[in-house]
Amino acid sequence: MTAQADIPAEKAPPAKPAPTERLPLAERLIRTPVLLPALTFILILLLWEFGTRLFNVPSYVLPAPSRIVEGFGVVSFGRWMEHVWSTLRVALLGYLVSIAVSLPIAVGLSKSRFLSRSLYPLLVVIQSVPVVAVAPIIIVVLGTDDAPRIVITFMISFFPLVVSMTTGLMATPPELIELSRSLRAPVRREITQIRLPYATPYIFSGLKISITLSVIGAVVAEFVAAEVGIGYFIQFSTSMFRLPQAWAGLAVLLVMSLALFQAVNLTQKYFFPWSLPKDGR
Amino acid sequence: MSTETDAISFADVGQTFLTDNGPLTALSGVNVNLRRHEFVAVLGPSGCGKSTLLRLTAGLIKPTEGTVSVFGHPVSQPRDDIGIVFQQATLLPWATVEDNVVFPAKHKRGRVSAKDRAHAREIIATCGLAGFEERLPGELSGGMQQRVGIARALFLNPDILLMDEPFSALDALTRDAMGFELLRLWQASPKTVLFITHSIPEAVILADRVVVMSERPGRVIEDLKVPLGRPRDESSLRSVEMQDFLAHLRGLLIKDKVA
Numbered sequence: 350m351t352a353q354a355d356i357p358a359e360k361a362p363p364a365k366p367a368p369t370e371r372l373p374l375a376e377r378l379i380r381t382p383v384l385l386p387a388l389t390f391i392l393i394l395l396l397w398e399f400g401t402r403l404f405n406v407p408s409y410v411l412p413a414p415s416r417i418v419e420g421f422g423v424v425s426f427g428r429w430m431e432h433v434w435s436t437l438r439v440a441l442l443g444y445l446v447s448i449a450v451s452l453p454i455a456v457g458l459s460k461s462r463f464l465s466r467s468l469y470p471l472l473v474v475i476q477s478v479p480v481v482a483v484a485p486i487i488i489v490v491l492g493t494d495d496a497p498r499i500v501i502t503f504m505i506s507f508f509p510l511v512v513s514m515t516t517g518l519m520a521t522p523p524e525l526i527e528l529s530r531s532l533r534a535p536v537r538r539e540i541t542q543i544r545l546p547y548a549t550p551y552i553f554s555g556l557k558i559s560i561t562l563s564v565i566g567a568v569v570a571e572f573v574a575a576e577v578g579i580g581y582f583i584q585f586s587t588s589m590f591r592l593p594q595a596w597a598g599l600a601v602l603l604v605m606s607l608a609l610f611q612a613v614n615l616t617q618k619y620f621f622p623w624s625l626p627k628d629g630r
Numbered sequence: 631m632s633t634e635t636d637a638i639s640f641a642d643v644g645q646t647f648l649t650d651n652g653p654l655t656a657l658s659g660v661n662v663n664l665r666r667h668e669f670v671a672v673l674g675p676s677g678c679g680k681s682t683l684l685r686l687t688a689g690l691i692k693p694t695e696g697t698v699s700v701f702g703h704p705v706s707q708p709r710d711d712i713g714i715v716f717q718q719a720t721l722l723p724w725a726t727v728e729d730n731v732v733f734p735a736k737h738k739r740g741r742v743s744a745k746d747r748a749h750a751r752e753i754i755a756t757c758g759l760a761g762f763e764e765r766l767p768g769e770l771s772g773g774m775q776q777r778v779g780i781a782r783a784l785f786l787n788p789d790i791l792l793m794d795e796p797f798s799a800l801d802a803l804t805r806d807a808m809g810f811e812l813l814r815l816w817q818a819s820p821k822t823v824l825f826i827t828h829s830i831p832e833a834v835i836l837a838d839r840v841v842v843m844s845e846r847p848g849r850v851i852e853d854l855k856v857p858l859g860r861p862r863d864e865s866s867l868r869s870v871e872m873q874d875f876l877a878h879l880r881g882l883l884i885k886d887k888v889a
């Protein structure tokens with residue numbers, strides 16, 4: 350992220366003319382978007398492929414990328430989509446529940462010292478519970494459909510949202526709150542027109558952390574009890590010693606996580622561009 | 631003494647805040663009256679309770695002693711005829727200049743009429759911001775941002791303008807220019823101005839009267855009429871007489887510092 354900011358080009362003496370074609374090769378590579386990360390990625394894949402072939406690494410230890418690609422083919426596209434949809438649905442619903450629950454809690458915590466004194470320790474306790482350990486209990490209590498999985502996802506992803514939203518709601522300049530009071534505006538509008546928009550940058554940092562946690566939550570829930578979903582698929586494949594398939598599932602999860610994260614990123618960029626740091630636009 | 635015509639009057643006002651380190655007396659025995667359309671600067675060291683005077687007038691806090699009255703009525707809650715300009719412009723960074731200026735209407739009534747928008751554009755032009763209506767605050771210089779802050783305070787057409795060190799965050803040149811700009815606005819549309827500052831020349835060049843306050847607990851140590859006619863300009867402070875006046879004020883503040 351800081352790679353671009355670290356380019357010392359800005360500080361170069363202005364007397365020296367520096368058209369791009371005259372720059373040294375390394376500098377030109379650094380300045381080209383996507384190129385360097387893509388090259389690194391391809392290089393690692395190649396090393397991985399030839400390394401596993403050269404040293405005859407068994408596929409249950411580390412399958413070659415080509416074997417993982419074959420692993421995709423073992424399952425039909427339709428079945429893949431079922432797995433993907435199941436995990437995606439639980440992750441997104443859990444995420445939405447987290448947002449819906451965190452927002453009123455954050456408003457309460459930021460507006461009332463009484464609430465923040467009484468509720469916050471409880472939230473920390475919930476956050477500190479190892480969710481993986483509680484997951485089987487939740488499944489027994491709530492059954493085996495989506496509901497327990499959504500609850501587990503929620504438990505893993507809500508805390509960063511509460512913290513970032515509360516911090517954001519408290520970060521409003523006190524003068525604007527005084528302005529609001531001097532206009533004798535209702536508290537509701539103080540929250541919707543001043544505090545919440547001011548909290549946007551904070552809320553988005555929480556949203557970015559929580560979206561990847563939501564995917565983790567959905568997978569954890571599927572590990573415990575499910576008959577569909579990427580988490581289930583990975584566990585099932587491992588138990589059958591079909592490791593290339595499990596790696597294929599992992600790759601799908603990775604893409605899903607990255608895509609969801611990027612979706613949150615783009616939402617902020619297009620709908621709330623003012624909330625980004627100035628040089629990040 | 632307070633009279634019916636006073637825009638703002640402080641009668642034996644004292645203010646004590648309860649803090650974690652015990653009670654803190656910010657103001658003590660303050661008696662000041664502002665006539666309608668008078669421009670009064672309050673001058674004092676940091677932490678002398680200057681801003682408390684402003685917040686009392688705005689009805690944001692209640693005095694622990696004495697009475698603050700606006701147009702003869704004790705202040706019990708914020709009033710519609712008071713506009714506030716803060717030290718930082720504190721604009722809404724996501725809203726355009728125009729949306730920032732109509733914000734009082736939107737925030738107070740929950741909606742903005744076409745009339746509000748027309749009124750806002752008029753004020754924006756008066757404040758020298760024509761053409762910047764659709765800009766975001768982040769795209770403006772500090773001086774421009776504070777112009778928007780002033781435009782927002784003028785939006786509800788207040789009789790009283792409370793200004794809390796409004797130009798102290800600006801560079802020296804912009805600060806001087808903004809002072810004369812404020813005088814221009816004030817002369818075009820007279821208002822009672824309570825102007826908090828810790829700059830002696832700024833207080834003198836702008837105000838009809840300068841109220842000098844002591845360090846905490848803040849009390850009024852002198853209330854002086856500025857011996858200057860209007861209009862004023864950059865050369866207004868150059869005379870020997872004005873230099874003596876500035877030196878006298880400086881003496882008051884320094885003497886208080888040592889004591």
